[in-house]
Amino acid sequence: MSKAKMILRNRNVIFLLALAAGLLAPYAVPVTRHLVLPALGLAMALALTDVTSDLFLHPRSFFFPALLGIVMNYVILGNVIIGISALLIRDEMLWTGFVLLAAAPPAVAMIPFSGFLHGNGALSLIGTVGAYLGALVIIPLISLKLLGSATFEPYKLLVIIFELIVLPFAVSRLLIRKGLNKRIESSRGAITNWSFFVALYTMIGLNHNIILSRPTTLLTVASISIITMFILGFLIDWVCCLFHIPQETRTSLVLLGTLKNQALAGGLALTLFAQEASLPAAASTMVMVVYIIWLDFKKRWN
Structure with missing residues (x-):
């Protein structure tokens, strides 16, 4: 019984279960x-209890981490996605899907990911917020330049920022003030992992x-x-090592430079284009599950 309980609390097992269940039993x-939004919001709130309120005593210190978020997620990751897909993709709808993926801001889940991978919580939070604010301008520009369409509702991004960053942060402050964060510490990992199960599934x-219908294209x-x-x-990690950047900062920079908001990209693809345009976002989600498991193993190995 205790062994089964231990398995069901294992993050990597839970993520693989989400992947398998989503493919084979998507009935729920x-x-x-x-x-999905409440589950991600809960995971975010628990992760943000590790970020101290002292961070906000010096607003001037926000600029560089916010700029880093934009550089890592758009200048580096966005350009790499567009460059490689331009070389390998000939299908117009798949190209559209990759452009939307490149235009998307970071995965909101990278903040909780940064937490359990022992990243820099402050950099992850401010870098993500900076990239989301930058996305209000960047998404329409990329769409107009590469797709000839600037159909985009900034309101949707503002809602995401409020529901998955601002509100969870406020809840995290309340948990800290009431001392509840210490009371739920032993269950925090399990709650976060199963919240991700809901989102990934x-x-x-x-x-x-x-x-499943296009395995070769996949x-x-x-x-x-x-x-x-x-x-x-x-x-990214190798270059950071050359400059002797601390491990926790390297972890956050790697996450900012490799993870995109697949849900937003897939939603835009389904809303504005054909279902096929959502395949890059769906495939990216599957690869992300394996990637996060790999980073977790790598952290434990180190």
Whole structure:
């Protein structure tokens, strides 16, 4: 019984279960799709309890981390995605999907990921917020330049910023003030992991038909995500090591430079284009599950 309980609290097992269940048994997706935002918000609130309020005593110190978020997620990751997909992709709808993925801000989940991978919480938070604010300008510009369309509602990004960053941060301050963060410390990992199960299961389950119906195309699409996560992540970490950047800061920079908001990119693809345009976001989600598991193993090994 205790062994089964230990397995069900294991983050990597939970993530793999989400991947398998999303592909093979997506029957609960009509229900879980309404739980994704609350689940991610809960994971965010718990992760942000590690960020002290002292961070906000010096607003001038925000600029550089916010700029780093934009540089890592757009100047580096966005350009790599567009460059590699321009070389490998000939299908117009798949190209559209990759452009939308490149235009998307960082995965909001990178803040909780940064928490359990022992990253720099302040850099992860401010870098993500900076990239989201930059996205209000960058998404329409990239869409107009590469797709000939600037159809985008900034309101959606502002809602995401409020629901998944501002509100969870306020909840985290309340938990700290009431001392509840210490009381739930022993259960925090399990709550966070199963919150991610809901989000990952839903994102993969929503796209399981297109994932399973085009396995050959999926391999090409997934290979681009493998390059932009595993190989690019290795290069970012290697360069940071050359400059003797601390491990926790390297971890946050790697996450900012390898993770995109696949849910937003996939949603824009389904709303504005054909279902096929959402395949890059769906494949990226699957690769991300394996990538985060790999980073977790790497952290433990080190």
